[in-house]
Amino acid sequence: MLDQPKTAFRDWRELSQQELDDNYNQNSLVPDNGPYRERKVRESERARATLKCILDVPYGPTLKEKLDIFPAAQKGAPIQIFIHGGAWKSGNKSDVSYPAPVFHAAGASFIAVNFASVPDVMIEEQVRQCRAAIAWTYRNAASFGGDPERIFISGHSSGGHVTGMMVVTDWEGIYGLPADIIKGAAPVSGMYDLEPVRHSWRNSYLHLDEERARALSAIHHIPATRIPLVIGVGGGELQEFQRQNHAFVTAWRAAGQECEFLVLEGKNHFDMGAEFGDPNSPVVKAILRQMRLA
Numbered sequence: 001m002l003d004q005p006k007t008a009f010r011d012w013r014e015l016s017q018q019e020l021d022d023n024y025n026q027n028s029l030v031p032d033n034g035p036y037r038e039r040k041v042r043e044s045e046r047a048r049a050t051l052k053c054i055l056d057v058p059y060g061p062t063l064k065e066k067l068d069i070f071p072a073a074q075k076g077a078p079i080q081i082f083i084h085g086g087a088w089k090s091g092n093k094s095d096v097s098y099p100a101p102v103f104h105a106a107g108a109s110f111i112a113v114n115f116a117s118v119p120d121v122m123i124e125e126q127v128r129q130c131r132a133a134i135a136w137t138y139r140n141a142a143s144f145g146g147d148p149e150r151i152f153i154s155g156h157s158s159g160g161h162v163t164g165m166m167v168v169t170d171w172e173g174i175y176g177l178p179a180d181i182i183k184g185a186a187p188v189s190g191m192y193d194l195e196p197v198r199h200s201w202r203n204s205y206l207h208l209d210e211e212r213a214r215a216l217s218a219i220h221h222i223p224a225t226r227i228p229l230v231i232g233v234g235g236g237e238l239q240e241f242q243r244q245n246h247a248f249v250t251a252w253r254a255a256g257q258e259c260e261f262l263v264l265e266g267k268n269h270f271d272m273g274a275e276f277g278d279p280n281s282p283v284v285k286a287i288l289r290q291m292r293l294a
Helices: 017-023 034-050 100-106 123-144 158-167 171-175 210-215 239-254 269-277 282-290
Strands: 054-058 066-070 077-083 109-113 146-156 182-188 229-234 259-264
Touching (some): 017 239, 034 100, 066 100, 066 123, 077 158, 100 109, 123 146, 123 158, 123 210, 146 158, 146 269, 146 282, 182 269, 182 282, 229 282, 259 269, 259 282, 269 282
Parallel strands (some): 077 109, 182 229, 229 259
Antiparallel strands (some): 054 066, 066 109
């Protein structure tokens, strides 16, 4: 593991179009991610079958705005909210119940967030919906025994991007909620600058322009509010995903913010998603330390 950002990555502007496209295409490195998905679905089904859970709780007015809640055994427990990945265009809360046993065993409540996907909505609406889920959790934590003053969030891949957007949200100005409503966050294998993404093949369905890409890039909106981060990336991931995470760590720390940075050597993008279901994962251990549950 490494806790110092590297600087040896190529500037994305120096990549050919094919190289850039490949760097934002997980199939170029892992042609078949089916076994990873099958394992997630299987372990998520097991989690819902074995743990107390409150499913399909609405947090907003649209059909997609629902939560699955796995309450802690004790009242007043901290809360971990997980934002799923899927390249902004796929995924579902039902696919990401699998971390619930890990956090339940540690004494936390776990929430999996559902939200609408591109192209049915734009990324801005995904961000809005996830903000609404956090606001709902703060206002309704007591209904499932959670502590509204100990809300933590995490996400993987495009969920890591959205997690980044959650920590740069103006919670006071938009919702009238405490600026530090999020006590800590763990974006893993995310993207924090959408400008290179805009120039890749992904823009065929994201339809970003320069202004929107910047507005949706957490690296350009680091807040003054102190929010500690755990950032993780696999040492076996695509170079652009590694570069994005190293760059965000550097920017976050340069702004005087706290960040624990984990590079898991040999792990690919899908391995990093699976880490959330492993109680022995360095990522999970770091998150539990952040939550003061280690």
